Amino acid sequence: MKLELNGVSVNLGGATIADDASLRVETGEMVALVGPNGSGKSTLLRTIYRVLRPTTGTVLLDGDDAWHLPAAEVARRCAVVIQEGEAEFDFTVDEVVLMGRAPYKRAFDRDDATDFALVDQALEQVALRSLRYRSIATLSGGEKQRVLVARALAQQAPVLLLDEPTNHLDLRATLSLLDLIRELGLSTLCVLHDLNLAAAYCDRMYVLSAGRIVADGAPHDVLTEQLLREVFQVDACHVRHPRTGCLQLMFTPLPATPQLADSPASPR
Amino acid sequence: MAPPTGDTSERRRVPTAVLLGLLVIALAAATCLGVAFGTVNVPLPATVSVLAAHLLPGEAWGGFTAVQDQFVWEFRLPRVLLAAAVGAGLALVGTLMQAVVRNPLADPYVLGVSSGAGLGAVFVFVFIPAAAGGLPRYAAAFGGALLALAAVLALSRDDGRFTPQRVVLAGVTLSYLFTAVTTFLIFRSDDPRAANSILFFLLGTLQDAQWANVGVPAAIVVVGLVVGLYYARPLNAMVVGDETATALGYNTNRARAALMVVSALVTGVLVAVAGGVGFVGLVVPHAVRFLVGSNHRRVLPVAALASAVYLVLVDLVCRLVLRPEELPLGVVTALLGAPYFLVLLRRNRRARALR
Numbered sequence: 001m002k003l004e005l006n007g008v009s010v011n012l013g014g015a016t017i018a019d020d021a022s023l024r025v026e027t028g029e030m031v032a033l034v035g036p037n038g039s040g041k042s043t044l045l046r047t048i049y050r051v052l053r054p055t056t057g058t059v060l061l062d063g064d065d066a067w068h069l070p071a072a073e074v075a076r077r078c079a080v081v082i083q084e085g086e087a088e089f090d091f092t093v094d095e096v097v098l099m100g101r102a103p104y105k106r107a108f109d110r111d112d113a114t115d116f117a118l119v120d121q122a123l124e125q126v127a128l129r130s131l132r133y134r135s136i137a138t139l140s141g142g143e144k145q146r147v148l149v150a151r152a153l154a155q156q157a158p159v160l161l162l163d164e165p166t167n168h169l170d171l172r173a174t175l176s177l178l179d180l181i182r183e184l185g186l187s188t189l190c191v192l193h194d195l196n197l198a199a200a201y202c203d204r205m206y207v208l209s210a211g212r213i214v215a216d217g218a219p220h221d222v223l224t225e226q227l228l229r230e231v232f233q234v235d236a237c238h239v240r241h242p243r244t245g246c247l248q249l250m251f252t253p254l255p256a257t258p259q260l261a262d263s264p265a266s267p268r
Numbered sequence: 269m270a271p272p273t274g275d276t277s278e279r280r281r282v283p284t285a286v287l288l289g290l291l292v293i294a295l296a297a298a299t300c301l302g303v304a305f306g307t308v309n310v311p312l313p314a315t316v317s318v319l320a321a322h323l324l325p326g327e328a329w330g331g332f333t334a335v336q337d338q339f340v341w342e343f344r345l346p347r348v349l350l351a352a353a354v355g356a357g358l359a360l361v362g363t364l365m366q367a368v369v370r371n372p373l374a375d376p377y378v379l380g381v382s383s384g385a386g387l388g389a390v391f392v393f394v395f396i397p398a399a400a401g402g403l404p405r406y407a408a409a410f411g412g413a414l415l416a417l418a419a420v421l422a423l424s425r426d427d428g429r430f431t432p433q434r435v436v437l438a439g440v441t442l443s444y445l446f447t448a449v450t451t452f453l454i455f456r457s458d459d460p461r462a463a464n465s466i467l468f469f470l471l472g473t474l475q476d477a478q479w480a481n482v483g484v485p486a487a488i489v490v491v492g493l494v495v496g497l498y499y500a501r502p503l504n505a506m507v508v509g510d511e512t513a514t515a516l517g518y519n520t521n522r523a524r525a526a527l528m529v530v531s532a533l534v535t536g537v538l539v540a541v542a543g544g545v546g547f548v549g550l551v552v553p554h555a556v557r558f559l560v561g562s563n564h565r566r567v568l569p570v571a572a573l574a575s576a577v578y579l580v581l582v583d584l585v586c587r588l589v590l591r592p593e594e595l596p597l598g599v600v601t602a603l604l605g606a607p608y609f610l611v612l613l614r615r616n617r618r619a620r621a622l623r
Contacts, residue, residue, distance in 0.1 A: 013428075049515040075517030084509025088372045088432075089562040091504070099505055102516040107498045155516075 001062045001077060001158035001187055002027055003048065008057035010043050010211075017043040019211035020057070023189075025159070030181070030188040032198035032219075035208030036232055041191045042163055044208070048189075049080045049161060061159060075103035078159040079152035081145065083167065086137075093139070094132040096147050097122055100154030115154075122153035126180060142173025149180065160186040164193055195223060195232075199247045207231055220247045229254065282559065284566045291573040295352065298580040302348035303340045305584060307592045310336045319345075347477035348580055350485060354474070354542045355579025356572040357489040357534045359556075362549025363571050364496055364527050367503045367564065369424070370432040375549030376535040379420050379439030381413045382546075383446035385532075385539035386469035388412020390450045394457045406484060410536030416442060417532050471598030472543035474583050485537050492534040493572055499523050500564040507562065545597045547605030548575060554612050 003025040010018040018040045025031045033041050046052040048059050048066060059066040061077045069077075079100070100122070101115045123129045126146040136144065145165050152160055162181065166174040178201045181188060192198040198205050199219035207215040207222060209231045215222045220238075228236040228249070235252045304315040314332040318340040321329035332340075362375040369379075376382045392408035393400045399408075423438035424430055447470065454465050467473075496503075502523045505513035513520045538545075556571040579597070582604070586595040 046511070049511070051511050051514050070517075071514075071519060072517035075515060078515075080512070080515035082509075082511055082515070084512055088370060089367070089507050089557065091508070091562050095504075095561065095563055096508070099501075099508070099512075099516060102501055102505060102518065105501060107501065 002060075003078070003159050003187055003189060004060040004063075005044070005047070006058045006060065008044065008047055008054045008059065010040070010047060010052055011055045012043075012052075017211055018047070018054070021208070021211070021213050022057075023206050023213060023216065025187045025189050027158075027187050028185050029204065030190065030202045032202035032205040033189060033191045033208065034193075034195060034198050034205055039208040040211040041208055043211075045080075045161055045163055045189070045191055049078060050074055072103040075155065075157070077157050078161060079155040079157035081148045081152055081160070081162040081165050083145075083148075083163075090135045090137050092132070093128060093134050093136060093147050093150075094119055094123070096136055097132075097150045097154050100151040100156075103155065118154045118156070119150075122150040125153055125184075126150045140173070141168050142170070142177060145169065145173075145177055146180070149177070149184075153184070158187055160184070160188045162188070162190040164191050166192070166194065166197065195228075195249055196247075199223060199249070200244075223247065223249060281561065284560060284570065287560065287570055288573060291570065291577060294577045295573065295580070298577045298584075299345075299348050299352070302351065302580045302584050303344040306339070306344060306587050308339060310339055315340055342479075346479045346482045347474050347583065349482050350477040350541065351474055351580045351583040352576035353482070353486040353489045354472075354538050354545065355548060355552075355575040355577070355582075357485070357492065357538045358545060358548040358579070359552040359571040359575030360489065360492050360496060360568065361531045361534050361538075363553040363556075363564070363567055364492075364503070364531050365549070366553060367507050368524055368527050368531075369421075369430075369435045370507060371435050372554065373436045373550070374439070375546075376413075376531070377544060377546035378436060378443070378550060379417070380441075380443035380446055381416050381420070381439075381532060381535045382539050382544040383443045383450065383469070384416020384419075385409040385413035385536040386544055387446045387450045387453075388415075388536065389540050390453050390465075390469070394453050403484075405540045406537050408536075409540040410533050412446075413532035413536040413539070414529065416446060417528055421528070467596055468543040469539070470544055471596030472545035473586075473594065473596050474542055475594060476541075481541050485541050488534055488537045489572075492530050493568060495526065495530045496568045497565065499527055500568060503527070503564045504562070542597070545579075545601055547598070547601040547609070548579060551601075551605040551609050551612075552578060555608070558612075 005021060005023045008018055008021045009016065021044055033044065035041050043052060047054045050066060050071060053067060061074065066074050097119045098111060098115060101111065101118065120129070123132055126149050128143065128146055128150060131139065131143065136147065139147065165177060169177065174197070178197060182201055190202065202219065204217060205219050205222055206213050207227065214231060215227055225236050228234055233254055235254055236249045239248045239250060241248050300312065300315055304310045304312050314336050317329045317331045318337050322341055358376065365374040365376065365379060366372050388408040388411050389405055391412070392404060420435060420439045420442055424435040426434060450469055451466050454462050459465055502513055502518040502520065505516050505518055506520055506523065510520045552575040553567065553571050556567055556574055560566040560570050582597060582600045585600050586597055589595055
């Protein structure tokens with residue numbers, strides 16, 4: 001299923017957080033959304049899963065406007081992996097995964113055999129079946145993220161959105177999570193902080209700067225030294241990974257300029 | 269794929285149906301005790317005969333006197349049923365509020381909703397004495413509860429975002445404010461029973477229970493439970509987070525608004541009829557989650573039923589300890605609830621430290 005954003009702008013309290021952003025994710029493609037902090041990555045993602053209505057522009061899921069579809073239908077087309085802080089109440093792993101069945105359920109419906117089978121299958125796919133009755137609070141960061149991926153799988157949505165899924169994960173958990181996501185083969189849009197990971201795992205990427213998409217394409221075409229200097233304000237040099245041949249970036253700070261030296265500099 | 273899937277046999281949990289069955293039996297037993305004992309004790313066989321004679325008329329039930337019949341059926345049964353309704357309602361509202369504001373310390377008493385309801389009821393009592401009883405009193409308490417809840421939620425916002433940490437602070441503060449105004453209004457009104465009225469709103473009692481005021485509270489609590497169960501799935505998701513719930517296709521604003529109105533309605537009616545009772549809505553949901561997990565489809569009915577049993581027994585204790593004097597409900601619920609809650613807090617901290 002195809003995901004498309006056309007000229008999406010978001011104004012919040014007078015500030016333009018997203019500015020005429022257009023992007024598309026083709027069926028089965030893994031696309032990264034990168035940019036410095038505050039560039040509007042999460043905001044853009046929120047317009048897709050209906051937390052923030054675009055001020056202008058459209059979000060299309062399989063050609064239909066996500067903001068004109070019923071909420072449950074959007075949830076059947078598009079699943080989300082986001083971390084929302086520690087829940088104070090403890091659910092077990094299978095309870096969280098079962099929540100993915102929400103868009104298929106009416107209020108008083110019972111969970112049926114299909115639901116449990118899908119939960120089981122999803123847990124199998126993320127290799128967490130043995131932990132299914134464990135409390136979420138006892139899991140490691142990597143395991144928690146895999147639970148959320150399993151919930152997205154139980155949701156059976158062809159489009160997957162992820163907001164910095166590798167935050168706070170150790171290296172092994174980071175790589176195995178991204179491997180897993182890649183193997184699922186869903187139409188995936190993933191906000192990532194780490195440009196090397198984005199380059200290694202994604203087919204294409206979009207670069208956001210101050211709410212605008214300033215570059216898009218294959219990682220090695222997009223992540224030029226000039227762009228990294230202008231958008232991320234770092235000096236970068238390209239190398240090839242000696243074994244995988246993958247693009248690797250190595251960063252050094254830009255030579256300090258007076259404005260940047262000690263700046264909590266807000267542009268306002 | 270691997271053999272049969274949806275089984276939950278490995279889970280170390282009592283099945284919900286079994287638990288609910290046991291609680292129904294416990295409620296029946298507690299009811300018998302509640303109607304048998306008091307200032308005058310009625311022997312249990314006679315008590316059961318009285319109940320049977322009223323529930324299954326036509327049979328020849330004997331073995332009780334007319335006075336015993338009056339004690340059991342006229343004086344005590346409405347009180348016991350009201351205790352059950354109040355208990356169920358408090359746990360229901362506590363569970364809903366804890367989930368909706370994502371704070372396990374929330375309950376109608378802590379968040380100032382009970383004192384808001386009390387203020388509403390007293391306001392009408394003082395300024396519109398003609399409308400001081402019955403439905404207008406319920407309506408006024410509901411209005412007070414709703415305003416208090418709206419105020420607490422508004423004050424818990426920081427930079428336009430709702431912050432679960434602030435909600436208890438805002439609630440406790442408003443609660444003191446409302447109680448102060450309520451107390452002032454009562455003293456100002458020359459009510460000869462001023463001290464009693466104030467105790468009623470602070471600590472609660474079922475002294476005034478009679479058949480005429482059982483129906484409405486019981487019905488409202490049942491309505492609240494049904495609405496709560498209707499929203500059980502979105503509630504589960506909202507506990508994880510609002511964005512998660514939205515991404516799963518739920519309208520969180522609508523769910524939150526509906527649940528807040530229902531919470532205010534149940535709280536208002538309960539306060540109008542039984543005053544402010546603390547620690548039930550706080551403690552019972554925690555104890556129940558400990559048994560059945562956090563899924564609201566299980567927590568809501570189990571908490572309501574368990575709390576009904578609990579409050580019937582609490583009310584019995586209140587009537588027996590200083591016989592013929594009565595203790596307010598809130599004294600016993602706090603004496604029992606506070607230590608239990610402290611134990612819970614410690615256990616919780618230890619569990620977190622182990623992570």
